[in-house]
Amino acid sequence: MSKLTSMVFSVVAVSVLSACSSHYSENEHIKQPKNVPIEWQSDFKAALTESTERSQSLSILSNQQLRDFLVYALETNFNLKQEFLSLQQKRQALTVANSALWPSIEAGLSARRTKAEEGSIGNKFEAGLDIRYELDLWQKLSDAEQQAQLAYLAAEASFEQAKQTLIANVITAWFDVIESNRLLELAKQRVELTKQSLDIIERGYQQGLNEALDVYLARNDFNTEVSRLSQQKATQQTAIRALQRLSSDYPTGQFELDSELPSYQLESLSVVPSDLVENKPSLQASWYELMAQNANLAFVHKKRYPSFVITGSIGDEGQKLRDLFDGSGLVWSLLGNLTAPIFNAGQLKANEETARLQLKQAEQRYLDNLYQSFETVENRITDAVSLEQRYRAILDAKYNAQMAAELSFxxxxxxxxxxxxxxxAQARAFDAETSAVQLHKQLLVNHVQLQLALGKTPQFNQQNELAVNSQLQPQLQKDEE
Incomplete structure (x- = not known):
């Protein structure tokens, strides 16, 4: 073996050893936090025992109009389509990463026409196949493929989270419209009531039974309620437009919705904190992104290792096109190429350190998402208990205020x-009625948001979920084409 050959092998060996001596370890796996509580900390069970029995709780999706609108929104929503297209991009990226594990073959055909010094003109045709294949000695390409696979799983989980969020937003917007409709009815009733009271006061004043102060107060009350009615009409149109935008319709502010807020009562929780870690799509997406960064670190680290590439070619040439591959000018070659990075001014090392920092960043992002999810659930549970207590109290206040208004008149x-x-007395009765409607809606919205925070599609049973998915997927793929 010559001195030059020995030197080359020595440099390659030093490169391999220096790369392997890095502090990266494939045995370092990211683990889930150990301090996840067994049960939720908010006192939910006590509120369940105190909850009064009202009418039987209805399924939120028992309304056929709402269910049809949900299916329509899942098929047409712009944001959900964006998530679906992002998912498709990740699928194509996975195909690209997987292709690196296979040989690449390229075919070429060229034609050349030349003129010699003596004036003769000749033709030359060349055709051949080039093959290139990199041996995955260090599982480097497998790590890249794993990163793409995990990125696709993260996009898939994000798409599922987007679906659940859209369902929750549609139901919430639906309740907003029902609430605004009900408050608009109350405002109209209030205007009519104050108008009747004003007529009575003015007739009494003309008969000398009432004072001028009573007339002015009655007129002021009537004008106030007219102003409130105008404001509620605008609020109703705003709520309708928000609902229409979720289905990607033009926000006209006109929508016929004939339904009431469903009854509600507290229900026990079937999901514990450990279930949330495993089942919530957004947390799954964060976890897959973390694992993808871990695979990326392995890939970047192994780029410092030598690469062994096998290349081969087979070709033929002739003066006529039909002479190609007749065997007379057939040539082939096979080459093994071993390359190793020697000096790159610290670029590969810096890339590895960057990947390591990105992994740490992804880990902190996942933990932040995890504990933010815990916080959201705990807050929703607390709100459920508080809203339940407030709603029971406001129902009593509503009854007392209505009785007081009738007695006072x-x-x-x-x-x-x-x-x-x-x-x-009338103002208190109106405020109590308004608060009862608002608290009823807040109870329902909090329930929907709690289910969303727990990683569950709000009140969507398996049959409905399959029906929606079967209609959503073909529609999005059709739009993509």
């Missing part, structure tokens, strides 16, 4: 109280 007609007392 009767006493006013009998001359026992002033009209100011009537206005105050």
């Amino acid at each position: 009767g006493q006013y007609q009998s001359g026992l109280v002033t009209y100011t007392t009537v206005l105050n």
Whole structure:
């Protein structure tokens, strides 16, 4: 063996040893946090025992109009289509990464026409096949393929999370429209009631039974309610437009929705914190992204190792096209190429350190998402308990305020109280009714958001889920084509 050959092998060996001596270890696996509690910390069971029995709880998706709208939104929503197209991009990236594990073959055909010095003109045709294949000695290409696979799984989980979020947003927007419709009805009733009261007061004033102050107060109350009615009409249209945008329809502000808020009562939780870690799509996406960064670190580290590439070619040439591959000019070659990085001014080392830092960053991002998910669930549980207690109290307040309003107006007609007392009683009754509607909707929305935070599609049973998915996938693929 010559001195030059010995020197080359020595340099390659030093390169391999230096790469292997890096502090990277494939045995270092990211683990789930160990301090995840067994049960939720918020006191939910106590609230269940205190919950009063009202009408039987209805399924949120028992309304056929809502279910049809959900299917339509899942087929047409712009953001969900973006997530689907992103998923398809990751699938193509996976195909690209997987192709590196296979040989690449290229075919070539060329034609050349030349003129010699003596004036003769000749033709030359060349055709051949070139083959290139890199041996995956260090599992480097496998790591790249694994990274692409994990990135695809992360995109798949993100797409599932986007579906669940869209379902929750549609249901929430649906409740907003129902609430705005109900509050609009109350505002109209309030205007009609104050108009009747104003007529009574003005007739009494003309007959000398009431004072001018009562007239002014009644007029002020009527004008206030007219203004509130106008504001509620705008709120209703805004809620409808928000719902229409979720289905990618033009936000006209016009939508016929004939339904009431479903009844609600607290339900026990079947998901514990450890289930959340395994089942919530957004956490799964963060975990797969973390694992993808881990695979990327392995790939970048192994780029410092030598690469062994086998290349081969077979070709033929002739003066006529039909002479190609007749065996007369057939040539072939086979070459093994071993290359190793020797000096690159620290570029490969810096790339590895960057990948390591990105892995640490992904780990912290996953932990932040995890504990943020815990926080969201705990807050939703706390809100559920608080809203339940407030709703029970406001129902009692609503009943008392309505009775007080009726009594005060009767006493006013009998001359026992002033009209100011009537206005105050009516305002309290209206506010109690409004609060009851608002709290009812907040209870339902909090329930939907709690299910979303737990990684569950809100009140979507298996049959409905399959029906939606079967219609969604072909539609998105058709749009892609």
